[in-house]
Amino acid sequence: MTEILHNHLGGRWVAGSGAGTALFDPVLGNELVRVDATGLGLHAGFAFAREQGGAALRAMSYRERAAMLAAVVKVLQSRRDDYYAIATANSGTVKNDSAVDIDGGIYTLSTYAKLGDSLGDRKYLLDGEPARLAAGADKQPVFQSQHVLVPSRGLALFINAFNFPSWGLWEKAAPALLSGVPVVIKPATATAWLTQRMVKDVVDAGVLPAGALSVVCGSSAGLMDALQPFDVVSFTGSAETAAVIRSHPTVTQRSVRVNIEADSVNSALLLPGEAPGSEAFELLAKEVAREMTQKSGQKCTAIRRVFVPEALYAQAAEAISARLAKTTVGNPRNESVRMGALVSRAQLTAVREGLAHLQAQAEVLHDGAKHALVDADAAIACCVGPTLLGTRNAAGSDASDRVHDTEVFGPVATLLPYRDRAHALQLIERGQGSLVASLYGSDAQALADAAIELAPLHGRVHVISPEAAAHHTGHGNVMPQSLHGGPGRAGGGEELGGLRALNFYHRRAAIQAGNTTLAALA
Numbered sequence: 001m002t003e004i005l006h007n008h009l010g011g012r013w014v015a016g017s018g019a020g021t022a023l024f025d026p027v028l029g030n031e032l033v034r035v036d037a038t039g040l041g042l043h044a045g046f047a048f049a050r051e052q053g054g055a056a057l058r059a060m061s062y063r064e065r066a067a068m069l070a071a072v073v074k075v076l077q078s079r080r081d082d083y084y085a086i087a088t089a090n091s092g093t094v095k096n097d098s099a100v101d102i103d104g105g106i107y108t109l110s111t112y113a114k115l116g117d118s119l120g121d122r123k124y125l126l127d128g129e130p131a132r133l134a135a136g137a138d139k140q141p142v143f144q145s146q147h148v149l150v151p152s153r154g155l156a157l158f159i160n161a162f163n164f165p166s167w168g169l170w171e172k173a174a175p176a177l178l179s180g181v182p183v184v185i186k187p188a189t190a191t192a193w194l195t196q197r198m199v200k201d202v203v204d205a206g207v208l209p210a211g212a213l214s215v216v217c218g219s220s221a222g223l224m225d226a227l228q229p230f231d232v233v234s235f236t237g238s239a240e241t242a243a244v245i246r247s248h249p250t251v252t253q254r255s256v257r258v259n260i261e262a263d264s265v266n267s268a269l270l271l272p273g274e275a276p277g278s279e280a281f282e283l284l285a286k287e288v289a290r291e292m293t294q295k296s297g298q299k300c301t302a303i304r305r306v307f308v309p310e311a312l313y314a315q316a317a318e319a320i321s322a323r324l325a326k327t328t329v330g331n332p333r334n335e336s337v338r339m340g341a342l343v344s345r346a347q348l349t350a351v352r353e354g355l356a357h358l359q360a361q362a363e364v365l366h367d368g369a370k371h372a373l374v375d376a377d378a379a380i381a382c383c384v385g386p387t388l389l390g391t392r393n394a395a396g397s398d399a400s401d402r403v404h405d406t407e408v409f410g411p412v413a414t415l416l417p418y419r420d421r422a423h424a425l426q427l428i429e430r431g432q433g434s435l436v437a438s439l440y441g442s443d444a445q446a447l448a449d450a451a452i453e454l455a456p457l458h459g460r461v462h463v464i465s466p467e468a469a470a471h472h473t474g475h476g477n478v479m480p481q482s483l484h485g486g487p488g489r490a491g492g493g494e495e496l497g498g499l500r501a502l503n504f505y506h507r508r509a510a511i512q513a514g515n516t517t518l519a520a521l522a
């Protein structure tokens with residue numbers, strides 16, 4: 001049997017008492033390690049995090065905690081090779097795709113280390129200016145209300161998805177730890193190894209106070225039950241599990257604060273008036289192909305629906321397909337391979353089923369099944385080629401409901417022709433709220449107008465015009481400076497967005513007092 005990874009809870013490394021669940025190499029099929037959370041004392045472990053970890057973190061200033069994040073960055077940077085090896089084995093990703101997760105996580109941490117330093121030596125934050133409640137004879141305020149943001153007294157439980165075992169941890173842990181809130185991470189089982197190793201390296205390096213960072217690998221059973229009123233839970237994953245979290249008594253009865261990042265059917269829109277072969281047209285084709293194939297399409301932000309003017313449907317299909325055809329698929333250890341595997345057999349089955357579901361309402365424009373696998377056995381490897389689907393005319397875009405409802409979590413997107421701008425925006429809205437939409441065009445006013453119209457439906461609108469062609473950060477790349485999350489179907493959550501992320505880990509309170517007390521507060 002392979003090694004069983006230990007959990008870190010209550011300030012110590014502890015094994016589960018069960019046989020464990022195996023994690024596999026999705027390309028070679030062999031078992032790698034096991035995880036198990038059976039019989040852990042969750043209530044005592046959570047109490048330790050709150051009492052020891054929370055108190056130690058809150059005793060530090062923002063600047064001190066920022067320095068602590070910088071120390072975490074150093075530890076992780078010194079072990080990058082190990083993380084790449086784990087990602088290749090357990091996620092089946094090529095080096096560039098592992099970088100999105102590993103270096104993306106480290107970059108996010110270092111961004112929060114810098115942001116935190118700018119908050120200085122304070123231990124709480126003022127929220128806005130004092131507001132007058134009562135005035136003296138001279139009409140000057142004598143009694144006022146000052147809002148403050150103070151670190152939450154509980155812990156932050158993160159329940160994460162399988163596709164970002166590194167970034168998914170650090171994009172949440174950075175603002176939580178900076179806020180002074182201890183973290184318990186429960187990674188998705190399929191890829192828990194990388195998360196566990198990173199936590200182990202950071203804990204063993206002694207750069208965090210005891211109880212500040214814990215990891216529970218394996219079953220999620222009992223985690224939600226162990227939460228207390230001042231704890232927060234941040235969930236990333238499917239809409240189905242999100243519904244279970246939202247309806248848990250700890251949320252409905254104890255008001256545990258919840259953030260949900262769920263699935264999403266993100267869009268790319270080529271605005272009207274762009275000729276085939278124009279720069280905007282080519283930028284769309286390039287970005288769609290990149291988004292479909294990066295991490296084998298296993299990104300919550302990946303482009304799923306591609307909207308083009310009706311007259312450009314055939315040319316767009318051809319331009320995107322030509323790029324997809326160049327994608328070599330297979331074993332990430334082979335230098336010629338550009339796209340590795342899906343994460344598991346379960347995901348391979350889910351992607352095949354999702355494709356069949358969409359194909360009932362769409363034609364195949366580029367067939368992923370035609371990609372021969374490089375250095376991989378098709379009977380074992382969880383690899384699929386990229387598939388572009390489409391509906392031939394704008395009436396078809398209206399008729400197909402599945403494409404607006406179904407997130408196939410793999411290298412799959414659907415091309416949808418639209419009649420005019422209003423029609424395009426109406427079709428995008430049928431996604432019922434997404435994480436991100438990207439716009440392609442050369443008319444600045446038209447791009448700005450469309451961005452504002454799409455903003456209420458998205459957490460982020462990414463505009464790719466010729467002026468930004470060489471500099472833009474990518475439709476699907478989540479930058480710590482920008483908000484991540486989306487309304488409606490996307491879960492209604494908000495993460496990142498620079499220092500805005502700290503709000504979730506602070507409580508806001510109004511202090512009503514006379515001027516000298518308020519001056520002492522400031």
Ligand code: NAP
Pocket residue numbers: 159160161162163164186187188189190218219220236237238239240241242244245260261262263264299300407409435485490491
């Ligand atoms: P999932 O099946 O919902 O699992 C997510 C996490 O929830 C895992 O850690 C899972 O643990 C845990 N879990 C399962 N049942 C639970 C329960 N009853 N109570 C508490 N936790 C439970 O999602 P996934 O398949 O890992 O991830 C893929 C989905 O995540 C996609 O739909 C994708 O769009 C979405 N996603 C969204 C974002 C975003 O930021 N919006 C980012 C990445 C992914 P186990 O693994 O042990 O079952």
